[in-house]
Amino acid sequence: MVSLDVFAAEKLEAAAARSLLRHLPDPAGAGINFCSNDYLGLSQDPRLAAAARAALGLHGTGAGASRLVTGNHRPYMECEAALAALKSTEAALVFGSGYLANIGTIPALVGPGDMIVADALSHACMISGARLSGAEVMLFRHNDAGHLGELLRTYRTAFRHCLVLTEGVFSMDGDLAPLAAIAAQARVHDAWLMVDDAHGLGVVGEGRGAAHAAGVVPDIQMGTFSKAVGSYGGYVAGSRPVIEMLVNRARSLVFSTGLPPAVVAATAAGLGIIASDRALCARPLALASLFCRMADLPAPASAIVPVLLDEAAAALEASRVLEAQGFLVRAIRPPTVPEGTARLRITFCANQKEEDVMRLATAVRALRPRAGGPCA
Ligand SMILES: *Cc1c(COP(=O)(O)O)cnc(C)c1O
Numbered sequence: 001m002v003s004l005d006v007f008a009a010e011k012l013e014a015a016a017a018r019s020l021l022r023h024l025p026d027p028a029g030a031g032i033n034f035c036s037n038d039y040l041g042l043s044q045d046p047r048l049a050a051a052a053r054a055a056l057g058l059h060g061t062g063a064g065a066s067r068l069v070t071g072n073h074r075p076y077m078e079c080e081a082a083l084a085a086l087k088s089t090e091a092a093l094v095f096g097s098g099y100l101a102n103i104g105t106i107p108a109l110v111g112p113g114d115m116i117v118a119d120a121l122s123h124a125c126m127i128s129g130a131r132l133s134g135a136e137v138m139l140f141r142h143n144d145a146g147h148l149g150e151l152l153r154t155y156r157t158a159f160r161h162c163l164v165l166t167e168g169v170f171s172m173d174g175d176l177a178p179l180a181a182i183a184a185q186a187r188v189h190d191a192w193l194m195v196d197d198a199h200g201l202g203v204v205g206e207g208r209g210a211a212h213a214a215g216v217v218p219d220i221q222m223g224t225f226s227k228a229v230g231s232y233g234g235y236v237a238g239s240r241p242v243i244e245m246l247v248n249r250a251r252s253l254v255f256s257t258g259l260p261p262a263v264v265a266a267t268a269a270g271l272g273i274i275a276s277d278r279a280l281c282a283r284p285l286a287l288a289s290l291f292c293r294m295a296d297l298p299a300p301a302s303a304i305v306p307v308l309l310d311e312a313a314a315a316l317e318a319s320r321v322l323e324a325q326g327f328l329v330r331a332i333r334p335p336t337v338p339e340g341t342a343r344l345r346i347t348f349c350a351n352q353k354e355e356d357v358m359r360l361a362t363a364v365r366a367l368r369p370r371a372g373g374p375c376a
Contacts, residue, residue: 168210
């Protein structure tokens with residue numbers, strides 16, 4: 001074997017020995033889906049497909065260039081206006097994906113000589129953005145606004161600017177950040193607050209997200225269209241000056257081709273549904289609540305319910321047991337979650353049936369998991 005293949009084979013063997021090897025699964029996974037992020041079922045909604053088809057006819061399949069060159073098609077304006085209205089901000093900006101939004105935005109806000117304080121369970125792409133920025137990065141204990149305050153009191157004055165990062169709804173635990181307490185600490189210590197609400201939009205706060213639910217307006221509200229909105233792309237919502245600055249400084253926006261306009265048109269249609277259909281937005285949490293009652297788990301705060309199995313091999317086995325009973329629930333293992341906290345991550349979506357949710361609850365009780373909950 002050539003040396004690169006030897007290197008690759010060694011990496012794969014090491015992962016396999018720890019039950020951490022990953023494979024791309026078969027396209028149409030078997031079983032009733034309980035691990036999708038399509039919380040409102042909008043990826044299959046005919047209204048989004050119709051909007052995308054109409055835009056395909058008008059704008060073609062590709063944006064053709066960066067938005068700053070000739071890629072700024074009409075659906076972008078509609079989408080950004082709809083998002084700013086939903087988020088009650090002056091302006092909003094569409095990025096190629098949530099990942100691109102984070103790695104473009106964070107380095108546009110802070111750099112060397114600045115500090116970032118992030119929740120210890122922040123998503124990998126916030127951490128990637130933080131590292132790219134060159135700012136000093138510190139972590140506060142998960143959802144511990146007191147610890148955040150301590151770090152700010154101790155270190156804030158040694159740095160020029162400070163950015164506080166957290167998720168609104170945590171992607172692997174489903175719990176909500178204490179945004180009011182975090183925003184208060186940021187205000188007292190002259191820090192900017194950026195909230196990644198990838199799993200909040202469409203599901204909590206009447207569909208408007210975790211910040212709306214907490215009654216706070218973070219300086220930067222970031223998220224994705226690839227989950228409850230049923231489409232693809234990332235976003236940032238904020239004040240007009242901040243958005244104008246990102247148009248000029250976010251490298252993942254400036255130096256990357258715009259999303260296909262048809263995708264953005266589908267997003268705008270999805271946002272319209274979220275803004276107007278409160279009953280639809282309430283359904284994922286209602287199904288999660290039904291499940292937790294029946295499975296003897298703590299009441300959920302979002303559409304995400306973790307079932308902790310601790311060891312990666314145990315989580316894989318639990319996933320296989322459920323699959324044999326007709327349920328698609330994937331095991332989540334390190335490094336996506338901390339060592340020793342492998343789990344099933346069960347998600348509830350508006351298009352699931354109550355009877356299936358109840359059957360799954362019975363199956364999960366039989367696994368005898370440790371009660372779920374965040375675990376930093
Ligand atoms: C999924 C996710 C992202 C990335 O969004 P994409 O549009 O899929 O790139 C960012 N942050 C969090 C918390 C996520 O769960």
